[in-house]
Amino acid sequence: MSGLKVWVQGVGLLGPGLASWANSLDVLRGVQPLVASPTVLPAPLRLPPAERRRAGASVKLALAVADEAVAQAQIDPTTLATVFTSSSGEGANCHALCETLATPAPMVSPTRFTNSVHNAAAGCWHIAVGSRASSTSLCAFDGSFGAGLIEATTSVALGGAPMLLVASESPYPEPLGRTRPLPDHFGLALVLTSTETTQSIAALSIELVGADQAASTCDDATLEALRRAVPSAAALPLLVALARGGAPGAVVLDYLDTTRLRIGLR
């Protein structure tokens, strides 16, 4: 295999009808159909009480999938570098700020403003686990998962240290929601390492390819609809392959108009 090589050591998943990575394996393997039901966001118990009260849906979502991936990987989060990627970021906070700013004498909430930054989820995670390792927060609209995967795998392949990649989107409140429809909360997380460990699930080899290579699709119609509707769900063909123990041997994921990612698995 050519391309950037990394190992997957842990996976987290949360979405409509997908309660966790562990609970979604039968769906991803095609043993059961995906039965859509609204995403249930767990309370972010890792956060100190003050931050827990302030945490919006996007933070709860990101922390939930990060927690599952780290637990499965049996890796110490206090030294773990992170890449967070999201198309929607803090859409609910931005909506609330825009509503306030449209009033005659706006009174902006300092907490709302602080938590409106695109890296709010990353900041909360690093506070929650007490990590001073490097962290970045990316956005590439519909290609946000691809951006995060390139950044994370490049860092792991060059630097050698493991990395937590978190990709997630939450729907916007109206009226923004109509201009950027997202069906429900959806997120996933991967713990990536540079070498094989006893927890390793699969080896990935990632390369940039042109848009002439077609993106892989999901056999399950509901999963496929999710893949097309949510930017982070562009990763679903990879998750399907991971759930099936590395088969098929390669998937192609959407990234930009002119670029896709080909991921070899073994």
Added chain:
Amino acid sequence: MKRLAITSATLTTALGGGNAPTLAALQAERTGLAAVRFMDFPLPTFTGEVDGVDAVQIPSHVSEFDCRNNRLAWLGLQHDGFIQAAAAARTRWGARRVGVFLGTSTSGLLHTELAYRHRDADGALPAGFQYGPTQNTFSVADFVARALQLDGPAWVVSTACSSSAKVFGNAARLIEAGLIDAAVVGGVDSMCLTTLYGFNSLELLSSEICRPWDALRNGLSIGEAAAFALLEREPSTPPQGWLLGVGESNDGYHMSTPHPEGLGAIAAMRAALADAGLEPGDIDYINLHGTATPSNDAAEDAAVGSVFCAATPCSSTKGATGHTLGAAGGVEAAIALLAMRHGLMPAGLNVSARDPALRMHYLLENRLAPVRRVLSNSFGFGGSNASLVLGAAE
């Protein structure tokens, strides 16, 4: 890291459009800050607004990206032959081998703020409002990539005020990994109501002109800016300077207050020096984050002082440009290149009485001396820290 050539760089701030007006203002110790004029903001403060942004015409083939932030980006690209340099890189390496990594904190948020003031009776946004090309955080990188016809990997880093320092790291890693050969990096952030009211709500917005390192400093002045740099695997002509090292860390402490001892900042500076293979004594000048909030300057002084000798000359240029938020890292990298090319360590402006509690050697007037290596700090909400080490062209 292996050093990386910076073959073109430009910045547009309240000091002017391009390198020459910026250098002239720095040489004259002139600030670009003025009493706020932006929209209907009612509170007293100073801002660093860029002249002429509203009159900019976005190229017609990317007209759906029209918003103040992308107008500022397009204005910023017009100077110092940057568009021509990017075109030359596209020809030299191929469009698919040139990446675009830009930082912004608020993207085209003003566009949405204004749309919310014009909702119809059902609460809907005005017809024609397009979220993706304007407010989405990716908008400015998507716009610049399309405007410059670059097809390499592209994304926006949005880690608040460290965003456009961190993009230098993205470019360096992707070039080292062999995915690309060159990248357009930088940052664009433009005035909007969210940041003015938001920093005011946190009592971090000064009612006066911002005064980094002053004993009576009481907050920041918001600026807007577009800054761009072209990084290439190998220069074909003598470069403007070199990217020598990038260091990144997180505080893991608080969303909006820096760690009081600057532990995250220390980690970022040490990582940048290690990445460059340099010792603290190799740095001639430090461009501080220096926002002029009481806690930020105190924490940064403690952090810088624990890594560097207290005699190392340093200053914040935010007294001249204002705090350009997600563009600050790119702006200050471009200023660092000017400092090295012209042997100018720029003074920190607006200081009436230097804070005696801060121990670093803060420059109160310009110093003319050879500058071979600069460390530039950028720290942001969410505890995000980035430090760059830049080297002179030789």
